[in-house]
Amino acid sequence: MDSPSGVLAVVPHLLGFHPRRSLVVLGVAPPRARVKLGFRYDLPDPPDTAVTREIAGHATAILARQRIAAAILIGYGPGHLVTPVADALRGAAGSARISLREVLRVEDGRYWSYLCHDPACCPAEGVPYDPVAHPAAAALVMAGLAAYPDRESLARTLAPAKGAAAESMARATERARARVAAL
Numbered sequence: 001m002d003s004p005s006g007v008l009a010v011v012p013h014l015l016g017f018h019p020r021r022s023l024v025v026l027g028v029a030p031p032r033a034r035v036k037l038g039f040r041y042d043l044p045d046p047p048d049t050a051v052t053r054e055i056a057g058h059a060t061a062i063l064a065r066q067r068i069a070a071a072i073l074i075g076y077g078p079g080h081l082v083t084p085v086a087d088a089l090r091g092a093a094g095s096a097r098i099s100l101r102e103v104l105r106v107e108d109g110r111y112w113s114y115l116c117h118d119p120a121c122c123p124a125e126g127v128p129y130d131p132v133a134h135p136a137a138a139a140l141v142m143a144g145l146a147a148y149p150d151r152e153s154l155a156r157t158l159a160p161a162k163g164a165a166a167e168s169m170a171r172a173t174e175r176a177r178a179r180v181a182a183l
Contacts, residue, residue: 009134012147027068056092
């Protein structure tokens with residue numbers, strides 16, 4: 001993950017879905033800033049100062065507890081939702097002595113860096129990117145790490161069976177219990 005585009009290509013595969021209206025925290029460590037930990041939060045909508053502080057405190061506590069001294073923050077959504085949480089986490093990370101390698105906002109196929117102020121590499125209109133076309137995404141797909149289109153799609157894969165499938169599973173479970181009891 002040598003660039004923001006590379007990081008953004010990997011995140012959906014780490015989470016299992018393409019995040020929306022989320023804040024993703026990646027804890028990175030040597031060598032070469034490898035991802036050691038990744039987690040996400042729903043962005044408060046509408047913005048809420050108390051929830052924002054809670055997210056910032058929780059995220060820095062997790063990183064500190066895992067002894068991770070560097071992180072990448074990625075906010076997915078409009079600026080009015082991402083910026084308050086990103087700003088709070090930047091402040092909390094500084095107080096916790098956690099170095100932020102990058103802080104990004106992603107929306108509509110573009111990203112913006114909160115840390116870069118050079119218009120040559122970080123234009124005001126954002127940098128276009130395609131998380132699906134990036135070589136890192138292709139490598140992860142080949143390795144079998146799927147990225148569902150959204151969180152709800154991933155949740156459906158974990159939902160309990162219903163109807164005939166649930167009944168069949170219940171009968172098979174009862175047969176297995178009877179065999180175990182007989183042994």
